[in-house]
Amino acid sequence: MTAVRIHHYTVDPADLAQLLARRGELIAGIRAGFTGLQETRLTRLEDGSYEDVWRWETAEQRDAAVAASAAFPPVAQTLALTHDATVGNGDIIDER
Template sequence: MTTVRTHRYTVETGNLAAMLEHRTNLINGIRSANPAFAAATLIRLEDGSYLDIWRWDSAEDMQIAAQAAAGFPLVGATLSLTTDHTIIDGEILDER
């Protein structure tokens, strides 16, 4: 079943362009190593925080990629440009 990992975070003023560049490079690297990484969607919320929703073909694929990402330098570089970071995982039950 399709799984999503939702990251919620804020970005300090002046760091958005750098964060977006790091995020793009991070996504490209993860995607090249993990064909089960289906999509990433970034949403700016009304309060100025962001939802970054990463979609995977399955929970197993997501967990394998998450373990491999622990040693991927761009993960730390990208996260260092965010604050108040939380992660929520879930399964997509219905899309219309």
């Protein structure tokens, strides 16, 4: 079953370009080190916050990458630019 990790956060407008650059490096590094990352999608919501969805082939692949992420410096560098962050994991059960 396809799995997702959904991050919700805010970013100071002055930090957005830097966040996008670091996020790109982070995604490239995760893809180089782990299998299964199918897609990432960053959406700016009406209230100015962001929803960042990472789609994985399986929950096991997602969980392995998440478990190793604390030792991967781009994670902390990227997260340092966010505020009011929340995260959740889920499984896609229906797509049309």
